[in-house]
Amino acid sequence: MWPFLTARPRPFLPLLALLSLALLLTTQPPAQEAAASTAAPRQINIPRFTGSTFASEETAVLWFGQVDHAANYADVRLGYNDDKIKVTLHIFDEHLWYDTSPTANTLTQWDAATLYLHKTAAGSGSPNASSYRFDAQLTHFEARPAYQKAYRGSSGAWTAVSIPFDTTVEWRGDAPNTPGGDRGWLISFNIPFASLGASAPAAGTEWRLGLALHDRDDAAGPPNPTQTWPEALNSQQPSAWGILHFGMPAYTPPLATPGGRLTLRHGLHGTTVVDAPVGGGTMCGDPAAPGYFGQWGSLNYAGDATANVQNQWDVADWPCFSKFYVSFPTTSLPAGKVILSASLRLHLFGSASPGDAQPSLLQVFELADPWDEASLTWNNAPLAQENVAAAWVDPAAFPGWPGIPYDWDVTRAVAAAHAAGEPVNLALYSADGAYHSGKYFSTSEAGDWNAVARPTLIIEWGEPVAITYDWHAYLPAVRADN
Structure with a gap:
């Protein structure tokens, strides 16, 4: 909005008169911005916690997927504090399978999850230095390091990086890697802001967020189709991911x-x-x-x-x-x-x-x-x-x-x-x-x-x-x- 403009009359200032007249003749209120041509991306507004405890009931939650014999569903709880962002997926899954001899390249061919983060609101057309990907697989009792991997965008591709982060896993049911029925599992990603070259974002900051849920229902495979948030997630295009908004937006009505x-x-x-x-x-x-x-x-x-x-x-x-x-x-x-x-x-x-x-x-x-x-x-x-x-x-x-x-x-x-x-x-x-x-x-x-x-x-x-x-x-x- 243009401010109210005025100029006090003063003697012997013909240049001011000419400038004021030019404003009168040429300046108009700004035109209304054109509406966006595409649908708004899905958005999750996440709370900031004080201290190290993330109370589950106070986290933000989103969901995606389906519940049946082949497909999986996930509730996703999110929050952050001064040090890190925490993302936990609670996954409904009838058959739990993980790789007892994992490799970084095959982590997502079993029961696993991927978290995507991009540190700008607009995203980018391909992975760049602001883009991060974290893959992590289900385990029964094994140590976690072999079952998780971090990547960073570089020249439009994902490059493996060694940065501090951790994941924790729980499961419920008969047991992983058995033919008996299960109820599901959960995985928490704990991503320090320092590992992303950042500090805790101020309220109102927006990043890009993506999630992928990987599934396998027996040892022989193959993996089931991946389910994602948002639905049309393209892992190579951060600008098409959802919006991660730090804090809750405020509403101020017009006059x-x-x-x-x-x-x-x-x-x-x-x-x-x-x-x-x-x-x-x-x-x-x-x-x-x-x-x-x-x-x-x-x-x-x-x-x-x-x-x-x-x-x-x-x-x-x-x-x-x-x-x-x-x-x-x-x-x-x-x-x-x-x-x-x-x-x-x-x-x-x-x-x-x-x-x-x-x-x-x-x-x-x-x-x-x-x-x-x-x-x-x-x-x-x-x-x-x-x-x-x-x-x-x-x-x-x-x-x-x-x-x-x-x-x-x-x-x-x-x-x-x-x-x-x-x-x-x-x-x-x-x-x-x-x-x-x-x-x-x-x-x-x-x-x-x-x-x-x-x-x-x-x-x-x-x-x-x-x-x-x-x-x-x-x-x-x-x-x-x-």
């Missing part, structure tokens, strides 16, 4: 005067709100028991009046993990208005084993892809576009209807949806570590007698304040002396 409040809830003033849980629901995916891998990822809960949000560190219990998806229309929101604030409100009416449970930091995610309640499942549900809000929810026994209200600040997501003329599509999930983390909420299927418990979006909107440009030119007074 506006208060205009009104809009409350969106299913059935209120004819509004239709669509929502559905995915995953294990409140019964830990019981219809898919006992094997789970064959059916769990395809369970649909359309019409269910209860949503469970649940996660935990122990990957063995993934059949209980659950997310909640909800979509609010924006057609009743007046066009051209400024979103001053917006809150998502859910009503908690219970939790899993409330006497043993811990508080959960439930996270809200903005979605960019459409979905259909009638067919929504864990395997086809949209990935998060960006994590936009979080709020602590305490465990509770049944408190009576409508339950305990909890609010999340989703102003940024609503403002973006309103600007695009799209519905507000959201998902809820957590990065919980503790057992018994399930939190139960009413959905839009709650009966009319309990309508207030349905998911609600409360929007405060305003009238935009016009910004005008007031341009002046002052000509000097000239005194003619006889």
